Amino acid sequence: MRHTTPTILPPTGDLGGSSKSEATDNRAAESRAGDSRAPRPGRLLAIVLTGQLMAVLDVFIVNIAAPTVRADLHASGAGLQLVIAGYTISYAVLLITGARLGALLGHRRMFLTGLAVFTGASLACGLAVTTGQLIAFRFVQGAGAALMLPQVLSLIQRTFTGGSRARALGAYAAVLASGAAGGQIVGGALVEADLLGSGWRPVFLVNVPIGLSLLILGPRLLHEPAGPPRPAGPPRPRAEGPAARRSGLDLPGLVLLAAAVLLFTVPLVLGQERGRPLWGWIALGMSAVLVALFAAYETRLARRGGAPLISPRVVRAPGMPLAVIRIALGMAANAGFLFAMTLHVQGGLGYGPLRAGLTFVPTAVAFGVVGLNWQRLPARWQAVAVPGGFLLAAASFAGTGLVLRGGTDGGPWLLVALTASGAGLSFAYSPLLTRTLASVRQQDAADASGVLVTAAQLGLLTGVAVFGAVFLGATDGTVPSAGASADALWVTCVALAGAALCGVLMSLVRRVGNLR
Known part of the structure; x- marks a missing residue:
């Protein structure tokens, strides 16, 4: 498998008065010196x-x-x-x-x-x-x-x-x-x-x-890797978003999703040995309900400028x-x-x-x-x-x-x-x-x-x-x-x-x- 190996160079901009040729030489030297560390x-x-x-x-x-x-x-x-x-x-x-x-x-x-x-x-x-x-x-x-x-x-x-x-x-x-x-x-x-x-x-x-x-x-x-800049901390909400969403982890969404997945997976794993009991079917139904609630909550949170x-x-x-x-x-x-x-x-x-x-x-x-x-x-x-x-x-x-x-x-x-x-x-x-x-x-x-x-x-x-x-x-x-x-x-x-x-x-x- 062939891959190109790009060298990540410093951004070109104000280099503190250095000439263009000096900047180029500096970047080339830094590239050679940092080859072992380059991605x-x-x-x-x-x-x-x-x-x-x-x-x-x-x-x-x-x-x-x-x-x-x-x-x-x-x-x-x-x-x-x-x-x-x-x-x-x-x-x-x-x-x-x-x-x-x-x-x-x-x-x-x-x-x-x-x-x-x-x-x-x-x-x-x-x-x-x-x-x-x-x-x-x-x-x-x-x-x-x-x-x-x-x-x-x-x-x-x-x-x-x-x-x-x-x-x-x-x-x-x-x-x-x-x-x-x-x-x-x-x-x-x-x-x-x-x-x-x-x-x-x-x-x-x-x-x-x-x-x-x-x-x-x-x-x-x-x-x-290089890519769209990622803030050092959690993503900030839009101006109209509530401050409570600054954590970026969306804990209510996590709880809803985790509960939905658990209610889906546990009956599938244990239901066969127990003859597909009623509680398993109830759990699967509740899982579907929680998925719908999760989708509604995530959509509402996104509209309010939060981090779903x-x-x-x-x-x-x-x-x-x-x-x-x-x-x-x-x-x-x-x-x-x-x-x-x-x-x-x-x-x-x-x-x-x-x-x-x-x-x-x-x-x-x-x-x-x-x-x-x-x-x-x-x-x-x-x-x-x-x-x-x-x-x-x-x-x-x-x-x-x-x-x-x-x-x-x-x-x-x-x-x-x-x-x-x-x-x-x-x-x-x-x-x-x-x-x-x-x-x-x-x-x-x-x-x-x-x-x-x-x-x-x-x-x-x-x-x-x-x-x-x-x-x-x-x-x-x-x-x-x-x-x-x-x-x-x-x-x-x-x-x-x-x-x-x-x-x-x-x-x-x-x-x-x-x-x-």
Whole structure:
């Protein structure tokens, strides 16, 4: 990947009487002397994407280790669900706040702060001796990720332009969804290796040396990028705005949003085991009400000159509402497919952790290759990349279910289907992310990144909950035979194909809207 490396020079203006040639010489000398300190986009991208990959892997790496965790800590079913989902819940609840804190305090500072919290929590998870401790530390891990990950998109937005930005966003997209499959692979390898009899603990401890390395390199290689000037303190309200809004954190908005996300995620995570009780449906309904109240409050606050948690201007940017839905849909299909396939290959086909993880290599490789190279396609092909990607994903889901019917291992056709699923999901996601962020003003990058990453995260959680429930419901919650598991997977793959076809229809709706 090629990146230009700009040198940030002092502003040209009144130089205290120096001649133009002297000013030029001075700037050149300063540039040469400060080369080691100059922002280097390639190094910045490597640092932030490594942190991104580490955090995304952690969402999925625990899935493979879950049986070992349960046996070692004697965790109940609900306890195990919270070990897996505690990270996701706190991550989803705090993402928007993490994005806002980055805009207020500096994206570099908040990235490193979140990285430190995440690394420390990973160490604590690896040393936990009870289920309760592990659940608590997983929530802290999610909080660290929520501080760290929104800064990645913002730093990319403010560091890269043009083709370099498209390539950087392609790398970001590849890391985001390839981490889902990569987490299964790494988790399987670590659990099966059983290093020094440590069982599941390395799936958390592996983050510690990586995080410490980034914390050592980050302060030297990460720089707050050039961009629209950001005030040193919180943004000041307009003249007519109340003084109470000077904090810029919008605490009422944060409380409303956090409550809405919690009421949405907790029933999805715990409802399946409890048979979808009435309280779960009530919580989902209350979540919808709080989302409406949050939107009304944010709009009113913006009109009064305050600093809303999510700017209505960002939400109403061209294509943003539909992009949020399609990103969530794509990530839901991705997570649901991986979850159901993991249950099938380990339960139905009897694969060990490592072999189960390696099954997803074609999906991860295809997603990464497409994410890095889709912008090289002719413009007319790029225009249909998103609907074409959803269509290819739908075909791959149906194909996977077909080749595995009857309890077989699918042979080479499974390799084809899994490769197609990774390519299709990447075509559906990567161009969509790039185009949506291109439609947002640069000063709104933090809010936009928070919205899009939250949509992706809620999509991942929803996919596991919804399509996982389809698979588990088709097996009646028992350990199925190979044939019964294959039948359940077929039902799930049909549902996944239907969801992907909805992504195709949304693209058609947008095209009709543009024609009008």
